[in-house]
Amino acid sequence: MAKKNTYPKEFKEYVTKLVVLDGRKIVDICQELNIPYDTLQKWVASYRKKQQEDEHLRQNQLMTASEYKELYETERRKKLELEEELAILKKAMHIFTQGKN
Known part of the structure; x- marks a missing residue:
């Protein structure tokens, strides 16, 4: 059975921001940091979903x-x-x- 890595929340957030905010490619970061592609892809999707939800809340608060x-x-x-x-x-x-x- 393969060992499942657990990553700290801060690390996940940092790596995700490299993709979303800095425009780095998921493939490049996966190779540099030895993170499975699917894992990083899930982090990025989750981060983008949270950003959309936050934006939706801000829009609802506007008059x-x-x-x-x-x-x-x-x-x-x-x-x-x-x-x-x-x-x-x-x-x-x-x-x-x-x-x-």
Whole structure:
């Protein structure tokens, strides 16, 4: 029976990034590092699948134009209300401070 190698997670990630991010050929890396071709191919496929899932999650977190407009309008209304309250408080403070003289 053949001995089954186990590779550390960091090593798998490093080697996979050589293929995916640096554009190195799987065949070349397999020969250089003495890794079975099928093994590296599985690592690369798994890494790409994870990248696609992460990208899909990021896309789902982005707001649509209508959601952004609604958020903008809500924030704008809150700001106008606060400015109005501030103006009322300033007028009240002016009235109360003038009465003491």
